[in-house]
Amino acid sequence: GAVVSQHPSRVICKSGTSVKIECRSLDFQATTMFWYRQFPKKSLMLMATSNEGSKATYEQGVEKDKFLINHASLTLSTLTVTSAHPEDSSFYICSARWPDYNEQFFGPGTRLTVL
């Protein structure tokens, strides 16, 4: 299957700092990428849909000013958690949609811990 990478895989930061997470589609161009969040023992929750060259669409209850999404190219989307707090600690997962096959491929996830 297609490969989607995320960087970093794990990050620990102090409360109040901002953290950027990168999501890359390595062998296909993704016009649409998705960002999910997963708390322990819970299912994945869609946060936002990221379209190349346009503003992201956020799900209800997700603060767009706190979770900044940039989809600058067909292979890269970034999620920035601004002024992170301990309650933002979670597993963040991106996916990229491969239009030719109408499938979404997921990255390995980024575990964020805010102290």
Next chain:
Amino acid sequence: DAKTTQPTSMDCAEGRAANLPCNHSTISGNEYVYWYRQIHSQGPQYIIHGLKNNETNEMASLIITEDRKSSTLILPHATLRDTAVYYCIVVGNEKLTFGTGTRLTIIP
């Protein structure tokens, strides 16, 4: 997108076929059934998808009932590495809405 219902957990003996059911009684005509799985602390992995015909690939088979209100994912010869949470998702647009899934444990 249509809601799905799956058993919370299942066990299966190693080497046997694992049959994971999913109910999606409100599915509409243009919605696909997708299956993903998530091994602990990893991103979800695509398994298979179908519209109304049964599908088979190197990982699994997908059996969809004629009325499309339910489906079964079959892992023909389960191994310990198949232990994971399996998600059945009905997709009409490109959004995937994950339910709670079935936690499948393969027993040695």
